[in-house]
Amino acid sequence: MQRRSAGRGNNPRGVDKSQASSEYLHSAWKLLSGDRHGTQEPSSRAARPILDACEEMVLEEGLASASLARLAGRVGLDRTTLHHYFRTRSELLGGLVERIVDGYLAEVREVQAQHGSGADVAEVLDFLLSPDFACPHYDRLVDEMSAASYEDAEVRKQLRRLYATLEEFTISLLSKAVPDGATETVRETAYTIYALIEGAYLLRALGFPDDRLRAARRTAHRLVEQLQNEARIARASEPSQTMSKETR
Helix, strand or coil: CCCCCCCCCCCHHHCCCCCCHHHHHHHHHHHHHCCCCCCCCCCCHHHHHHHHHHHHHHHHHCHHHCCHHHHHHHHCCCHHHHHCCCCCHHHHHHHHHHHHHHHHHHHHHHHHHHHHHHCCHHHHHHHHCCCCCCCHHHHHHHHHHHHHHCCCHHHHHHHHHHHHHHHHHHHHHHHHHCCCCCHHHHHHHHHHHHHHHHHHHHHHHCCCCHHHHHHHHHHHHHHHHHHHHHHHHHHHHHHHHHHHHHHC
């Protein structure tokens, strides 16, 4: 999510990522990214310093600087040991993207934890479309990947996976809010809301005032209400359809 606004000054590396919703994130990521060939998951404890160093290199010198050879030298590992965690540049980028996704969703989990089991889609959307939702550290990484994606097919593929995983999270959020909604309609609404969030923050980064962000938030709420109304109408029509079949 391309957002450059200053948020609450959170430290993304200090976020507790052990909450239950990370299980959904992990399964969604595995589904979208396919099998990994490394012997260790990139999110393992031992791989964290490697990803820390990769982030620093990208932020200091750009994504092109983050080669496996240079990374091995930076963390003081030989190439063989580094390949134990990331055998290819593709796996390294995949581990970095997984971390970015988890960092964004950690912010959402904080909101859900504050409201407990009573957290609903409206409260989450209010947060996602507010100035409080900001991860400048991860935004810069995504900006670097976006710039490189025009000329680098592998970066483009990993960036697409990042956005696809966040889209799947939005679908999951709506599916829980409207469990009896039509599957395709839920997916279309989730995509529209996610695109709205991305567009709203892009325009905000370009200097558009916060009232545009509030307008986007109201639109997102209307989309959810429309989805809920359609599901309600479908439920109400089921008995009449059943009776019609029985009279035949």
